[in-house]
Amino acid sequence: MKQSQLFTKTQQEAPKDEVAKNAQLLIRAGYVYKEMAGAYTFLPLGWRVLQKIKEIIREEMNAIGGHEMHMTALQDKATWVPTNRWDDAVVDNWFKTELKNGTELGLAFTHEEDIAHLMTQYLTSYKQLPFYPYQIQLKFRNEARAKSGIMRGREFFMKDMYSFSKNEEEHNYFYEKTKQAYTNVFNRCGIGDYTYLTFASGGSFSKYSHEFQTITDAGEDVIYINKEKDIAINEEVYTDEVIQDLGLSKESLIKAKAAEVGNIFSLGTKFSDAHETTFTNEEGKPESVVMGSYGIGPARVMGTVVELFSDENGIAWPEAIAPFSVHLISINADEQAEALYAKLQEDGVEVLWDDRDARPGQKFADSDLIGIPHRIVISPKTIEAGGVEYKKRTEPDANIISVEELLTLVS
């Protein structure tokens, strides 16, 4: 894409009401626009990053048998009464509204009830099980206080997957597979080294749930990490009993602030009992289906990445989720740049060409701020030296390489 055609532009200063580093950088670099507290618009650059994160999630969910679908965000009150979660005293962050005729509606903050109810129509036999529908969708939560930029909004993206299994054994097998799939997602997004499988409070059907917590000061949770075993304990269940149960010792645990980028949860038959979501077993008798739910916040992942990978000049995206792979900067070499741009695109390289009539200093500053992994400069100077200048965003030095070398580097 030609940068002159991007409608977003960079800003030297962040709006003063934005304190979170992720939001400051994303706004300054033109990735997002803040509509109101806790609600951000993803501009073309930001949407590209988000789409890449979603696509990684999609691939990993599909790889373990997930089926993508899309549920309505409008919630029927009747569906939420059986589990008592319509009650404002139980769930206090509903966005509720009503139809013209006065019928009450909710905007989805999650979908367990909805999908348990839906499945009463489709789940009949044990032969159908197990299966794993998921969606990547907007969720709404009327948070008392939005904060941390795009990491905790009132409207936010969520990948929510639900598992339906015949029994605990079948459920546990998938639960463990999901752990690995989640690990793959966070590794691919570049935050694997900072992300820990974290034991958190379970529910009536399991001792623990598992969270994926990424170490960052911008996070809201406190966890205790055991680096050797690559696991952590959430502060909320940090007791002598739990430490012992996990075979750890207090001395081996390091306290850290972290952001919850994903969680997986065994639900047992809590929701299927409430909605009579049953299947007919091999004996011909009805049985409640065993459920699990599995969430990832793609925008929270994006915010966390920015928190982790930036310097005083701007963002430094991990390769896999960068909006573009190559940032091509031309200085008084439009013709040569145009040819290189065409060549890169031909080779399937995602390239942003800064073709603007701007001074070099501004282009460099913008490039650092936007944070595309590979920077190419083409100018009379580099042409005379026999090629282009190449620099990684994460490295301080640039060097001249030939176009052929460049193509093998980035293709």
Place this chain on the structure above:
RNA sequence: CGGGGUAUGGUGUAACGGCUAACAUGUUCGCUUUGGGAGCGAGAGAUUCUGGGUUCGAAUCCCAGUACCCCGACCA
């Protein structure tokens, strides 16, 4: 939801209760310039958040509302 704070061109800031609300940046036009946010000149851009009050006079003081930010609580 409790406590605290802030609100002035698009953005960041300034202005003792007293002149036509100032500066930087961005933006438009012209000339010059081209390897780390260039220079000169000329323009456009504000009902100082809203409503009330005090005062001869309010961006400035007071009250209410709204929005935003921070701390805490909440986060099924």
